[in-house]
Amino acid sequence: MGKADIRLGVDIGGTFTDVVLEVGAHPFSAKVLTTYAAPEDAILDGIAQVCEKAGIAAGDIGQIIHGTTLATNALIERRGAKTALVTTKGFRDVIEMRTESRFEQYDLNLCLPEPLLPRQRRYVLEERVGADGGVLIPLDRAEVENLADTLANAGYQSVAVGFLHSYLNDTHERMVRDVLAKRLPDAMVSLSCEVSPQMREYERFNTTVANAYIKPLIKSYLGRLEDRLRDAGVDCPVFLMHSGGGIISLESAAEFPVRLVESGPAGGAVFASHIAARHGLDKVLSFDMGGTTAKICLIKNRTPKTSRVFEVARSYRFKKGSGMPISIPVIDMVEIGAGGGSLGSVDALRQIRVGPESAGSEPGPACYGRGGARPAVTDADLVLGRLDPDGFAGGSIRLHPDRSEAALTAEIGETLGMNAGEAAFGLAEVVDENMANAARVHAVENGEDLSEYTMIAFGGAAPLHAARLCEKLGVSRCLVPEGAGVGSAIGFLRAPFSFEANRSVYMRLSQFDADAVLALFEDLEAEAVRFVRSCDAAAEIASEFKLYMRYTGQGWEIPVVLDVQDARQPDGGRYLQLFETAYEKLFGRTVEGMDVEITVWAVNATTPQATAEALTSAKPAGPAQTSGSRNLFDPALASTVTAAVIDRETLAPGQSVSGPAVITEAETTIIVPSSRIALAQPDGTVDLFEKESVA
Template sequence: MLVAPYRVGVDIGGTFTDLVMVDSRGAVRAFKAPSVPSDPTEGVLSAVRLAADSLGVDVQSFLSKTELFVHGSTIATNTLLEKKGAKVGLLVTEGFRDSLEIRRSIRENVWDHRRPFPEVLVPRYLRLPVTERIEQDGTVRIPFNPDSVAAAARVFAGEGVEAVAICFLHSYANPAHERAAKAELKKHLPDIWVTASSDIAPTIGEYERTSTTVVNAYVSRRVVPYLESLAWRLTALGLPRKLLMIQSNGGAISIDEIGHAPASLVLSGPAAGVGSLKFFGQDTGSDHLISIEVGGTSCDVTLMQQGMVSMTDQIVVDGYHLNIPAVDIHTVGAGGGTIASVDRAGLLAAGPEGAGSTPGPACYGRGGERPTVTDAQLVLGRLKPGPYAGGVITLSLERAVEAIETHVAKPLGLSVTDAAAGIIQLVEQNILHAVERASLEKGYNPRMFTLVAAGGAGPLHGPSTARLFGSSSLYVPRLAGVFCAFGMCNSDLRHDYVRSWLKDLDNQADSGPDRLEGTFEEMQAEANEVLAREGFTGSKAHLKRAYDLRYFGQQWTVAVESSSTNAASIRAAFEEVYQRLFGYVQPSGAIEIVNLRLAAIGKLDALEVAKVPGYVRAPVAHSRRPVWINTEVGFVDTPVYDGTLLSPRQQLIGPAIIEEATTTLIIGVADKLTMTDAGNYHIDIAHGQVA
């Protein structure tokens, strides 16, 4: 029996909307409802109704006893990917009308010179110049002319523009002209949504700042109304506290504070995995973790070192650059719904296209005809035919076989089994490359980390991935299938602030430690005001300082966390990070401070891992079935266990299949499974085998 009050986390994925409910004693229940892409609110409310039904109460009673409702959504990302955003106008400094389209003239892949750049979100006739100019030190070179904004407003009105982005040269140093333009625009177009770069991304880098501001305006008209509608409906149904959203930085934020910066939600769902990593780290006994969260459409890889997850402010979504603080997540198209195909050269490909929830994999029987990773797992016996997720879907082996045979096996001249095995092996290579990008390319040895396999499909790929990069330790949470939704229940509130600095670390004649400290204190005063408004003061309010640093002459910066304003201490911290990333330092090299950063964190009471009562007994398989293990041994008659009947400290040796409510685990040949005291799965990987 669960005891109120409750914490609720809801994560909208491509196939399912996940809801996790945690009661006042730490007991957890998880629910899955089909996502509704046309109206994501319906998927959320369907999951809420499932939770209320499990308690034997109505929705109003359930929500009235919910003290924390945290939501993660891909709506901002999908708006960008599907090109369904607002019609955007852009105001720029006169003479810089084409900066957005010129970009940095850098290709992500220098060898792929034929691929076109993504479509510019603001066509040239809506990128309009404003007479003004500010220098990089903040001084005014050309005064602001309001008449040029009025002229632009007339064009925007005539063209039906729905949102306007403002990005003037060097506004990070002095936002006065952007603020004046915003006020002038509101006089002429009072109902239009306006965002200024100095509010959303006050950092050096004209193109990235412009791109971020444009994306923020582009997604606003779809994201903000959705959030307001969902918040209103939940409040009307009895939710006593305001809805919280998970941001790309892994922290939550109230619905009132997110309205001006909807672009900060582009990694909303995956970033919540940080909360789960912090929680399950207590059970693994390690603070060095790499998670692979494999859902319906993608695999998200996150690295936690010494209990800290690395952050970035340079993220790219479908070719569009955003300068916003975000958890450093590496994503590849390797989910359960990833579509497999054979290209014109006769090569097997997997992704990046996915089947989504509608029509979904062929085995779902919802109209999908193309083979996916889920179809391959079903053909190989790793999944069983029949109902899943409480009967929400039913897997058809016949449809899976037909799809793989038609689209992969026959074109390649392979058996259905070999074709399915090839799909799995290719996808796991893609997952491996994502793990290497998150670890090796950042100067970390992945073998020193425990791999955490999460997401509905992650535990089916965990043993093979761990074996491929040489890890001897794999951890699978019992809540793997709702990993991000659970993380939302364990996420602190977070706000990020940035000030551009652009000064020599060692030779700050007019801005030494005292000026640095004074600037940080100004940022802290603003941050504390926001935290206090949300109810976080004293020990509940935590502030972290950081710097963006680089050697003079370099283009890119390195983020360094440090509470000091002493040049020697900052240099030491910078050189430690730089050495790990690049393998060398310049002992006497001049270092430039580019940005000052402050993270303001409102601390919620962290969930604690509790031991699950039980006694050690011999695990008993409820059935057996042929399961494809690897290319060497093929199919093996494999015992299948009900995960809910396994208790702490039980052990078994693979191969084995374990079926959980939200996921399925495969244990490789000779791998050793031990149930942890909290009822999760720890697997010692036996190297020399592949599974």
């Protein structure tokens, strides 16, 4: 077996670092506590573990695909580099004024999220480019040089440059970079014309600032990782998962780290899409719950929904507008601070609150015995009987139920007059309702009915909570795939190499210019293909084309997908037909007599997707073999029940177990409540059904 057949997927989460090694078709996995000070330490530890399990040397690995939450966490926790913004005079406060929209119209005490950079770190230059790309006020190089001296004296590590309409004419931004390269050679520079060449200055400036803010951190980490891997004898290409669901080179990731903001969750969505294809499912709700966050994504026709704007850290009931917008190609999902490490507390109204603060891996939940004193979701799961204190993380971490009970009593029980079990019930129900509510909001925003969907649950904590979420959401079926505990890392190994190039060029269909459209698509396609070629020079590459269109005068666009022929032979009438079909599907009707305009053009270059073999459902093979029983609290019944315990490795295809039951494995635990039946499928997936639906 050659090195090309040995691939490694690595996902750094807020609590655990997941490592999956595939030697041909044989997977080996490990979960290691994330090491915050030096995340590469956990990766090297995980690599050593999986290589030992597989019986190979680290030098035999042929390719590494890596995803991380480091970029997201740095933005959420505001622990990036000392960064300056250089912008057009008169637009210094754009990232603070935002769009002036109110995500909660009637809240008189509404607090908008603070910008990443305070006003004293935002600088202006006298210049102006018009909406047509023409220069209205030329940029004076001497003024740029004076500003460069000011920035140098202030000791900035990174500089974001965002001028008005630079997506049409980037001359001024590039002049600033040339000057800064001479005056501040050690500072990193991010240009909006490269990071996010799209209209809407608030989103573009904010994305560029975010890129600059995390660039020194990510670049330093990737450099250290490369060196440590080399020292460990790992001599192979390293690629990064990006937010759009594809893979890019290490160099591209270091230059544009903002594209890594949702890299881990994107891998999870790819994993869920692969499972959906294998099981022939067209409507899937992907549920990924780890130690720090929960991610929910809608997958239709085995393809995750994508967007060109994503909000990091929505702060107000998951509402659009309450987070930090990042204008990059991204798999559209909602992410909330609800994971195994999310901390519970009681607020001033005597209500239980969970998250977004997390115990992470340092010190971790109280039950880890590493110094954590506040109760986390994992503590509640342990007290409710969902976790085996001696079998957590394959037995590598022994849990302490007494410490969980003490933390729950001290933080919640004493305030609300509850014992530890009641406090655990309340904490678990609150976090489950938070996740269910996030799923409802996401579905409503996309015009979808979740009762028509099948849930696919993965991540270390998701199988513990998935069935309860299904009960709350009215979802009748849930799949827990093999390898669910490390699903995102497996997803990295299924993802294609891809890159999406986009650009804002305004055009009305009444003034449609087919030659200009053809030239624009050719330019974008060449840019996207060039990025993919830098990752895999010999691969077959396909191009996917998309427009963002709206009726004239509307504030926002909708995505319209084109086939290759539509892009190669542009036709305004055909584009109108595609737009009206998409618009009617989303809003129920079209608008007569109005012109239509195109604002953003996008081309995604991608290598072929990993194919999934269709699965034939398992034939009934009788009840599963149990290894014992234990007490389990069933929240739907609000009582403790006796649950059968089954080792997942002993499940044969077609075997089933009627809830209540607990299915255990090294990396997670599947809870089968009294309302469900679990059935083992031929690919190792555990299929959870409502009892009525299989009767």
